[in-house]
Amino acid sequence: MERTCSMRRKTMARQHKAEVMIAGEQLRLRLHDGKLIKDRRYHLRTYPNCFVAQELIDWLVSHKEAMDRVTAVSLMQHLMDNDIIHHVCDKRPVFKDAKLLYRFRKDDGTFPFNTEVKIFMRGQQLYEHLIADKNSIMMLREEHGVSFQRCFPGYLFIDWLLQNGEVESRCQGLELCRALLEHGIIQHVTKKHDFFDSGLLYQFCINFRRRRRLSELLNEGKQDEEGTSTSSQEDSPFILKRGLPSEHTAFQSVLKRKELKQVTGPRRSSLNALQLHSAGFPPFEQLSTASLRCNPKSVLKRQVTCEELLTPAAPFIKKVLTVIGDPLGWGFVVRGAAPCYVQAVDPGSPAAAAGVKVRQFVCRVNEKTVLYLDYKTVTRLVMTGPRVVVLEVMEPLD
Structure with missing residues (x-):
């Protein structure tokens, strides 16, 4: 402690x-x-x-x-x-x-360029580069049912560093990211993890472009002495909701699922609950512009039970779909419990190409029966499994 x-x-x-x-x-x-x-x-x-x-x-x-x-x-x-x-x-x-x-x-020329300053300046350079990128990897994403603005998966950040010549290897990229986290430049969105080359979400702790008022410095100094957080700034563009508990920073922009709006952009947001654990995947290729609506309400026209799906004369058709993930994941969201169903599909994703549609019920994942499991368990099975996911789904005939 x-x-x-x-x-x-x-x-x-x-x-x-x-x-x-x-x-x-x-x-x-x-x-x-x-x-x-x-x-x-x-x-x-x-x-x-x-x-x-x-x-x-x-x-x-x-x-x-x-x-x-x-x-x-x-x-x-x-x-x-x-x-x-x-x-x-x-x-x-x-x-x-x-x-x-x-x-x-x-x-x-007497400014002390020590290790700490060099890492800070490197972080500022990366931040400016990411902000200026019209297809920036920093966007609204979801982790464990909570949405965070301007964040990025760890593996995708390392992919970006490699593609832009910032590092020469994934190992070097991982070392840089851990140094940025150690020096307070980036952090896990809930401060629960160190940096990993995975689908965990991270954010910059500092909005380098925000105009500072000098009077803030004295207030922050006093707060530091009292051991309280100094990162919450009223004019920070990273804040979506105020009055958050003390463990949330200004860059954590927390929204519950019911508050999520439509997200439009050339890259799939990790509102997609089925995000990929990336190591060894091919270079990122720009996707066509697509919009993903994360509806807070169920897309189902009516509630369906597992027993109804298993009834021989039920008005459902069974399909087997093979989804080959790309560096951004699979591109669909599952919700519900026993049975879980497809809530949303990114139109430009591998899931859409494979025939995954909203209101389909997920029965099996890679030959494992998941009909009686909730969406969190199903999501975990997909994320921890192979890149190629074989789904057995049932969809209404109407």
């Missing part, structure tokens, strides 16, 4: 450090645009890319980044303590509201 708490505190500290770095960089760019950072002369010497502390405090207050000068000084001291800015001569460890020259370490 103590070890878990220690690891959590360390992750939170790293995430806060990342937030400070992003906020500092956003401030640096704004100050450059506003011409507050420029070459300045002091005591017959020219200092490039500097700002005057007093002028910066004026700017922070006038731009409502700080409510008063004391708060503004505290914010700059926080950046100074985190090696974002420094006095031009490195002789003053305390930031003062005076006509003193300070500089961003990134402007003079």
Whole structure:
């Protein structure tokens, strides 16, 4: 328990450090645009890319980044303590509201590029690449009946790293992903797992593109000291529902199945409960645009019992379908219990190509009778089985 708490505190500290770095960089760019950072002369010497502390405090207050000068000084001291800015001569460890020259370490090449910073910058680079990709693997997906926005299966992330030349092997990709998780850049959607090359869902813990207000840094620092989560931000685009329990982060965007909407895109979402455990599959090929509706209500016209399906004169026809999974899974959703049935089918999926249709009842999976099993058990059988799934289904004649 103590070890878990220690690891959590360390992750939170790293995430806060990342937030400070992003906020500092956003401030640096704004100050450059506003011409507050420029070459300045002091005591017959020219200092490039500097700002005057007093002028910066004026700017922070006038731009409502700080409510008063004391708060503004505290914010700059926080950046100074985190090696974002420094006095031009490195002789003053305390930031003062005076006509003193300070500089961003990134402007003079003294920023400490240690392992932690390098991993952070690698994570930011990957995030920007994924966001810019019009067919991004980050999308609304479902795990254990709960929907998470902008997440991705572990195996699919490694596939993407390989296809884009970010890593040379799956082993190297796995090491990179575990380093990103260890340093608080990504996480399992419910924080229950380390990183695995599997269908488990992961998200970026940090929205690198969100505009930071400097005042957040002090609030986050206080929350870190109290041991509470700092990742929930009101303006984060990752939030779909607020007021969640403390174990959920802003990137966990939790929705129950009844709240799921239509998802449209060129890649199948893992709203598909039958997701593939990927190792060794062929490279990803772009799928045709398709929409998958995950209806919160049953698609069945009426309830059907197992006994009715087994009755010789029942109005159902039996079919045997062979579904060959691709790197994204099989492309259908099963629901219900004894018997379970097909709730949804992705039109561009292997399931659709094999003839799987909504309202079909699943009787056997790979020669195993599943008629009296619930959808969770059936899903597990498919996911842990071979790539080729042989389904015996029964569908209504009408």
